Amino acid sequence: MKLLTLNFLTCAIKSCKSSPASFPLHPRDATLEIIESDLNLAFLRNILPRLMWSELCTITRELGLPALPETVPTGEDMVEKKEGEEEVASQTAKDLHRVLLETGIREGGLVCGNCGHEYKVLEGVGNFLLPGHLV
Amino acid sequence: MPEYLVRLVQVHESFRKAELQALADVAGIKIDFISYDEDSPFCVVGLPSDNAARTMISRGILSHGIYELWGEGSTYDNLHASVRKRSSEKWSLYHEIPFRFTLDSFRGSRKPADQRGIVDSFSYLGFMGPIRMKEAEVSFKVFEDYDNKASEPKHLYLGRFIGESGRQAKTTYDLKKRHYISTTSMDAELALLTANIALAATGKLFYDPFMGTGGFPIACAHFGALVTGSDIDGRSIRGTGGSARKGQTGKYDVAGNFKQYGTESHYLGAFISDLTNTPLRGLILGSEHGGYLDGIICDPPYGIREGLKVLGPREQLGEVERATHRDRYKEPTYIPPKRPYSFIAMLDDILAFAASTLVENGRLSMWMPTANDDDIELIIPTHPCLEIASVCVQPFNKWSRRLLTYRRLPDSEVSQEALLLAKKEYDKGVKADDLNAFRRKYFEGFKEYQRLQEAARATNDIVPEDTNT
Numbered sequence: 001m002k003l004l005t006l007n008f009l010t011c012a013i014k015s016c017k018s019s020p021a022s023f024p025l026h027p028r029d030a031t032l033e034i035i036e037s038d039l040n041l042a043f044l045r046n047i048l049p050r051l052m053w054s055e056l057c058t059i060t061r062e063l064g065l066p067a068l069p070e071t072v073p074t075g076e077d078m079v080e081k082k083e084g085e086e087e088v089a090s091q092t093a094k095d096l097h098r099v100l101l102e103t104g105i106r107e108g109g110l111v112c113g114n115c116g117h118e119y120k121v122l123e124g125v126g127n128f129l130l131p132g133h134l135v
Numbered sequence: 136m137p138e139y140l141v142r143l144v145q146v147h148e149s150f151r152k153a154e155l156q157a158l159a160d161v162a163g164i165k166i167d168f169i170s171y172d173e174d175s176p177f178c179v180v181g182l183p184s185d186n187a188a189r190t191m192i193s194r195g196i197l198s199h200g201i202y203e204l205w206g207e208g209s210t211y212d213n214l215h216a217s218v219r220k221r222s223s224e225k226w227s228l229y230h231e232i233p234f235r236f237t238l239d240s241f242r243g244s245r246k247p248a249d250q251r252g253i254v255d256s257f258s259y260l261g262f263m264g265p266i267r268m269k270e271a272e273v274s275f276k277v278f279e280d281y282d283n284k285a286s287e288p289k290h291l292y293l294g295r296f297i298g299e300s301g302r303q304a305k306t307t308y309d310l311k312k313r314h315y316i317s318t319t320s321m322d323a324e325l326a327l328l329t330a331n332i333a334l335a336a337t338g339k340l341f342y343d344p345f346m347g348t349g350g351f352p353i354a355c356a357h358f359g360a361l362v363t364g365s366d367i368d369g370r371s372i373r374g375t376g377g378s379a380r381k382g383q384t385g386k387y388d389v390a391g392n393f394k395q396y397g398t399e400s401h402y403l404g405a406f407i408s409d410l411t412n413t414p415l416r417g418l419i420l421g422s423e424h425g426g427y428l429d430g431i432i433c434d435p436p437y438g439i440r441e442g443l444k445v446l447g448p449r450e451q452l453g454e455v456e457r458a459t460h461r462d463r464y465k466e467p468t469y470i471p472p473k474r475p476y477s478f479i480a481m482l483d484d485i486l487a488f489a490a491s492t493l494v495e496n497g498r499l500s501m502w503m504p505t506a507n508d509d510d511i512e513l514i515i516p517t518h519p520c521l522e523i524a525s526v527c528v529q530p531f532n533k534w535s536r537r538l539l540t541y542r543r544l545p546d547s548e549v550s551q552e553a554l555l556l557a558k559k560e561y562d563k564g565v566k567a568d569d570l571n572a573f574r575r576k577y578f579e580g581f582k583e584y585q586r587l588q589e590a591a592r593a594t595n596d597i598v599p600e601d602t603n604t
Contacts, residue, residue, distance in 0.1 A: 002403050005363060008427060009406070012414040023416055037400035042338030043361050050427035050494070104404065119414070125372055128365075128408035129471045131464035133457040135412065135447035 001126045004100040006059055007051050011112035012119075012128045021113040024055040027063055028118060030108030039089050039097045045075040047100075060099060068099065136181035138169060138204040139188050140294045142239070142278070143176040144197050144302070147328065150538070151197045153525035154331050155180065158191045161334045166191075175280055176241055177292060179204060189298035194358060196302055196328045202276060202294025211256065214277075214291040218257075229295075232264045235271035243281030243288060253277060257293070304357060307396070310350075314395055315374055315387035317348045319441050321434055321502075325529070326354040329432050332525060332540050333500040335360040339429035344410045344488070347371050347441075349389035351432045356393065356401035360429070364389075367444065367473070369407035411445040411476070411484050417491035426494045426543065434502040435481055438574040443481060444473040478571040482516045486541070490520035493543035498524065504536045506576040519553035520544055533581040534573075 009025055016022040053072040060068055069092070078093040089097075109118040110126060117134065120127050143151050152171055155178070159166035167181035182188045185203065192201040205225070206218030236257065238250050245253065254277070264272075274296035279288035308323035310316050321329070329351060335341055337359030343351045346364030348371055355362045366372055374388030393399040408414050418425065436443045449472070452460070463469050482503065489499040499521065507530075515523065521541035528537045576582075 001406065005403055005406070008416055009414045010416045012408060012412045014412070017417070040338070040361065040400070043340070046338045046429075047340060047427075050425075101403070123373060124404060125369060126406040127369060128406055128412075128414040129367070129369075130409075130412055130446050131469065132448050132452060132460035132472045133464075135471075 001121055001124060002101055002104040003056075003059065004047070006105075006110075007056055007100075009110070009126070009128070011114060011117065012130055013112070013115060013117065013134055016112055016114045019114040022115070023052070023113075024059055025110035025112060025119065027059065027105060028109040028111050030063060030121070031106045032063065033104050033106040033124065034098075034102050035104065037097075037101055039094065040101075041078055041087075041089055041093060044078055044093055044096060044100075048072060048075065048078075056100075065099060065103070066095070068095075136165075136167060136183060137185075139180055139182050139297065140202045140204045140207075140278070140292050141178045141180060141192065141195075142199045142202065143178055144199065145176045145241070147197060147325070147527070147529060148173045150328055150332070150527040150529075151178070153527050153540070154195065154197050154328060155191075156525070157332045157334055158195055161194075161331075161336050162187070162190050164191055175290075177278060177280055177290070179207070185297050192298050192300050194331060195300035196305060196324060196331055198300040199302065200299045201297045202292075203297055205275075205293040205295060207290065207292045209290055211253070211291065214293060215256070215259075218260075218293050226260050226262075229273050230261055230263055232262075232272045233267040233270075234262050234264050235266065235268055235274045236262075236276075237274070238277045238279070240279040240288070241281060242283060243279060243285065245279075308353065308357065313392060315348050315389065315392050316350075317371060319434070319436075320348055321350045323350075323354070326350045327357065329500050329502075329538060330354040330358055330360075332527070332538065333430040333432045333498040335430060335432075340427065341430045341432065342415075342428050342492075343433050344408075344413070344431065344485070345433045345435050346389070346405060348374075349392055349405070351434070352389075352402065353392055353396060353398070355430070355432065356398040357396070359401070361401050361403055363403040364405045365408045365410075365413075366405070367407070367409045367446075372405045372407065409446045410481070410488060413488060415488075415492060417488070425546075426492050426497060428492045428497060429494055430498045430500070431485075431489050431493065432498075432500045433485065435478075435485060437504045437577075438475075438478060438571045439577055443476050443478060443571060443574075445476040445481075446471055447474050448472040449474045475571075478573060479516070483518075486516055486518040486521060489541065490518050490543065495543060495545040497543045499541040499543070500538060502536050502538055504534055504573050506534050506573060506581055515539060520549050534577065 006024060010017060011022040057068050073092050078090055079087040080090045081087050104124060105121050106124050108121050110121065111118045141155065156166065164182060164187045169179040169181055171178045188201045192198060205222040206214050208214035208217045236254050238245060238253055276294055276296065278292040278294065280290040281288045304327055305324045308327060310320055310323055335355040335358040339360040341352065341355040341360045341362045343364040346352055346366050349364060352362035352364045372389055389405060390399065390402060393402040485501060493499065520543060522544050524540040524542045526537055526539055528535050
């Protein structure tokens with residue numbers, strides 16, 4: 001489960017969705033993995049304004065990852081442009097790519113801050129199916 | 136605007152115009168349809184420039200290529216007159232260049248000697264450059280459009296080649312060569328087409344809530360989108376259930392498919408969930424955060440090959456049963472109960488989900504089956520936040536399926552009253568047949584359709600082949 005997807009996932013229980021405490025889900029006993037991938041500037045620029053930034057910072061803090069900037073970087077922060085040269089990805093973009101698209105949860109749990117239900121992650125695939133008594 | 140001739144393929148006819156429009160939309164190009172006919176593979180469009188034409192067609196699936204239109208006419212005399220009138224000022228540009236001149240007859244053919252005669256009749260163009268059948272710098276084609284079994288063509292075109300389509304992707308992604316598929320995998324051509332119509336492109340985020348073995352996400356990744364997906368059946372994502380192919384061993388999974396096509400950087404991973412009880416966040420009230428998905432594409436289960444289920448027990452749980460679930464759900468062998476669901480309710484759930492997760496002008500493309508016997512007006516599910524962008528039909532013998540594409544309206548265009556009225560009471564049946572009219576008809580062998588045909592034969596009425604169109 002890449003950390004980017006965690007920015008879109010909340011508790012599957014309908015009554016939890018209205019509570020702010022249900023987002024983000026909190027990692028528990030998580031084993032992390034890094035899968036390298038190509039840096040995609042167009043995607044980073046596109047997705048930045050849609051992220052819930054302070055919630056993303058919460059998760060990286062809970063996982064003990066290097067701190068992210070306090071405020072959302074802008075599209076311009078993603079590139080460094082030197083006079084007469086092509087645009088290249090900035091360090092901020094590289095760091096963000098590392099956190100959002102290369103770091104993922106391999107094994108562990110994701111806990112709802114509202115109801116306390118824990119969703120399991122096995123082999124990098126999260127299971128959000130609800131047991132019979134919670135539907 | 137300059138006019139261009141698109142050489143289409145003569146399959147999935149009702150998808151072709153929608154695809155061309157989508158190709159123009161995704162490239163931000165203005166397109167004018169000048170002539171288009173479902174029964175012809177030649178379509179004349181107005182586009183701003185050669186470059187625009189080349190960019191646009193490069194990812195087309197239902198076309199072969201695009202040509203600058205040099206002339207057209209119903210007979211060769213008319214064609215020659217049209218070429219002289221339209222393009223005489225361009226002739227001199229190609230006088231010294233290595234060139235190629237060929238003939239493309241649709242639904243007809245010419246003997247080699249006749250072909251030569253036709254090509255020679257264009258000698259007034261004055262091309263003096265060497266003739267190269269391979270690696271020519273400029274390529275011209277005469278197109279002949281015949282009626283079925285006609286001896287003479289009904290329409291002719293002359294075009295200068297501009298660019299080739301992306302149709303070879305259909306072969307690259309052919310299901311026969313894919314490592315990991317299942318019984319309901321979508322044909323590669325249609326999956327790529329769906330991705331095109333949903334405007335998948337570089338930098339975008341796409342999601343498939345019924346991904347199965349990942350056919351749609353793979354197609355979107357081909358066009359550069361980043362993709363994620365989910366399925367109620369975790370076995371299809373993890374791939375521990377083995378492969379649909381005879382003789383293949385080992386573990387094939389969705390991630391493996393992406394590796395096969397070299398697009399694993401575009402795969403964000405998948406999760407196990409049910410769309411009706413989705414863990415994805417929707418619009419958060421009182422927050423400035425809107426949608427985040429650029430597109431949703433899916434082929435929801437019709438309830439025939441693949442069961443139509445949602446989470447939850449069939450019957451209301453008693454106290455004792457609730458306690459059992461509560462005690463047992465953490466055990467690794469626990470399987471959450473599922474119950475049959477109404478197809479109409481599922482479609483409504485998809486629309487509601489799309490309305491709350493798509494970005495403004497994001498697209499939802501979903502497949503929906505219908506029996507061909509319905510003499511009532513076909514119901515297309517609607518939502519106040521979504522506007523229908525295109526409807527394409529793939530007909531089968533007794534049923535057909537259609538690809539419905541919606542555009543998420545910007546919030547400022549959504550009617551608030553309609554939004555309140557949209558809440559619906561769903562069917563409350565418990566058996567699959569009660570909930571899914573299409574499934575019932577399918578297993579009754581579309582008897583109503585047969586009855587209709589027999590009644591028609593008795594009265595010598597003509598029955599339309601496809602009552603849907």
